[in-house]
Amino acid sequence: MGTAAIEVRGLWKIFGPKAGRIIGSPDADLEPAQLRAKTGCTAAVRDVSFQVRPGEVFVVMGLSGSGKSTLVRCLTRLIEPTAGELLIDGQDVCAMSARQLRDLRRHRVSMVFQHFGLLPHRRVVDNVAYGLEIQGMGKAERHEKAGRILSLVGLEGHEDSYPEQLSGGMQQRVGLARALAVDPEVLLFDEPFSALDPLIRRDMQAEVIRLHREVGKTMVFITHDLSEALKLGERIAIMRAGAIVQVGTPEELVGAPADDYVADFVRDVPRSQVLSLRWICRDPEPGEPLDGPELPAGTVIHDAVPAAMGSDRPIRVVDGGELVGVVSRVDILGAVRPRTEAPPVPPVSAGVSGEA
């Protein structure tokens, strides 16, 4: 894999008096409510570890209060972590001096906020150029650069508006442009679309996918919306009470939830649109014909429906030219049917890299 873009090992953030003493003591294992009652401290992030590959979209998802916003702020030490290791592109962020940290924030990692955080007294173009301005870039150059970024996010013509003259969605485009303007390696998104209307949210999600394709940045995306997480995330970390419950691809989370909490989360997800054939194929029964259509194991079940309709023979599921099993029409119907009490089908083979 090479060096990870971001590597987090054993990260803790505890708010409150003498927070440092709690880590390593038996108190660290208490539930947040008990910990608060006993010590007056709040454990927002508890022993979190994960890696983000360069160019990956990594989603951290959890309900409000699960610590995800604190976690993303710890990545550039906007909130100082209490303990743990934090590497960005192999460099130890916790060891950085104030100056090195500023350099990191100025050039390599930038962030998009839920409530935008725009400067109301500056025009759009000056908001976008703000990051360049504090780097000391001259006015003409930064305005020229900001103009280019504005057209990238679809805001050309609004350079001279003030933020309050724009709609919420457009304001967040300004926030996005401001983060992109410094040409960072990593973009952090803290629930950027939660404050927006559903339709605009969908547009903005599409915008992020498009931008990711075009500029290929590493992205860490915080959300409380599962469908957003599934849509954007190459891998998703599910947080609960400050800890990561499971990390995996959307398929792994839906197909093999690590515990009841995750299972409960993904219950309403239409499985046939997330899971691939790998999850439902089985060994052929004796005498079953093996001359049906052939599909790769990574095919989403939903996309296998036309093939199943075109032939009454079971579909042969192959992985790298090797037969891993078959799927009949009944198997597909079973996956598409609304789920009641049935437990998830045990996976045939899936690398679940969950860590609880």
Add this chain to the structure above:
Amino acid sequence: MVSAPVRTAPPPMPPPAPPVPGPARARRLVRWAGPAAGVVAVVALYAAFRGTAVLPHDDDAALFHWLNDARDWVDANRNSSPIFLYVVNYIRLGVAELYTLVQGGLVALGWPGLIGLAAGLGWLAGGWRIALVAAAGFAGVGVLGFWEASVDTLALTLSAVTLSLLIGIPLGIWAGRSARVRRIVTPVLDVMQIMPTFSYLSPILLLFLIGPASATIATMIYAMPPAIRITALAVQRVPGVTVEASESLGATGLQTLLKVRLPLALNTIMLGVNQTIAAALSMVPLVALIAAPGLGVDLIRALARVNVGAALVPGVAIVLIAIVLDRVTRSAARRREGGRRARAVRWGGFAVLTAAGIALTPALATEFPEQWQVQVVRPINDVVDWIEGHWYVFTGFLNDTVAYGLLNPLQDVLTSAPWWLVTAAVLAFAWRVSGPAAGLVAAACLVGVAALHLWEHGMETLTIVLVASLITIAVGLALGVAAARSRWFAAGLRPVLDAAQTMPSFSYLLPAVALFSNGRFTAIVASLIYAVPVVARLVEDGLRAVPATVIEAARSAGSTDRQVLWKVQLPMARNSLLLAANQGIVMTLAMVVIGALVGAGALGYDVVAGIAQQEDYGKGFAAGVALVLLGVMLDRITQGANGRRSPHKKRNA
């Protein structure tokens, strides 16, 4: 024989259930028994010990002489002690130099230049309307015949405001950024705010001698708290996410301060400037007591002679200056957008108006032309005489009712009761209303007044304050409730209250003097006019802040308007009402003290006499301290609102 039929008779109606269950009634009894017993005890003790342990006033108390000696020592060592030689005297000279500089600059502009500059600034801040207000206001000062004195007053005000802002804004930014600094600064500001302005004239005089330097410093001290407070608030209110966004892009602390915090706080800080100027202007007549040049001199002199006309004209001149400065800074505080063109128009207009004024200066006379001045003193005095002649039945009746019905009996009680009884009663009352800490502080303040040998004068001042506060709170409550319940009433009241809050505080003395001549009642009327608007506004705002949904719920349950008021609005607005009472009392004290200028006597008069006469310096100084103690006491007693809110504040932090 007798008992048998009773026993066999069918039982009558079952005994009715007691209306209040036993324990609850007992609890209610206990709740009222304590205070009732306290009142009875105080009355009984008063009856028993009346006339003992009283502290009659003594002009020759040893403390006063000792303070006089201390003053003499300072005078003797003013030019040899290192503290004076290297610190105090330099401050005095520097401040005096600043005043001379500003005053010289304003004079050099000439009256056309100054009017032009004012109009230009008005244009810059708020367009042609404000430019017109500024020009008309300053010209009006000239028309009234007080141009030169007004320039002196303006120079003093601007010097003091400049110093206040130079110190206050950085301090406010620091307090806004650091919770620790805030914890230190807030109580100091609280005390400064309840300190009657008179109380620090004597010490300042001691340090900086009589003259413009002392006046500027006194004004600065009074004007600085709003600058600090509002700046701190403005900086704190900058949205955290905006600051965070700036930091996430790698801005340094200084960059975030200059590019995010200050620009976002600027409009609120301008309101702080506005408040600072208003406070500074309300000091104008008071600093005239320590020989500040300007309009205050004429005003004080006329007030001393009860020449209402001669006092009203410089008073109106100060109000005109206050209105101009208020409107200009208030419109500057409003945020404007607009492209390059709008900005060019603003600055262009400013340049044109100012230049036009300055260009006219050499062409026109240096003095404001006499033929443009109007003489209004005599007609005003005629009106005042007419009022005195025709309304005497009414004003005299009011005056006598309050004097004989309220003031004299209360003063008799307070001065004839043993000092320890008054102190114990205050302790008990404050303890009950605002908690043990407040009770102890209040009692300690009273003991302090006794120790300063100013008990009798202190009780006289307290009498006036209590009567005035009572009337103030009653009237303010009634107006506030009426305004909260009737939209029409509120619409009519608002502009009156707004105007009242722009006026410098002493200006309320003038109508009171016009109606009631000199005396304690005049001070009461003035404090009524001064404090009622604030009380009424706090009450109205408190009642209006009750959520509409709660009122709707009460209405839907069938409550009448009266029930909604008494059972929902007033209880829910409790904190605002307590705050209104607190503000009303503190403001009343401030005004009653100033009332010494119109014959309210007591501690305020001691201060004035101490400034005017060498041999009374010690008493005046002590009276200033006693006023601070009374202020702290009254504030603590009525702090119930703030005191009870603080635990919540701590929990939220």
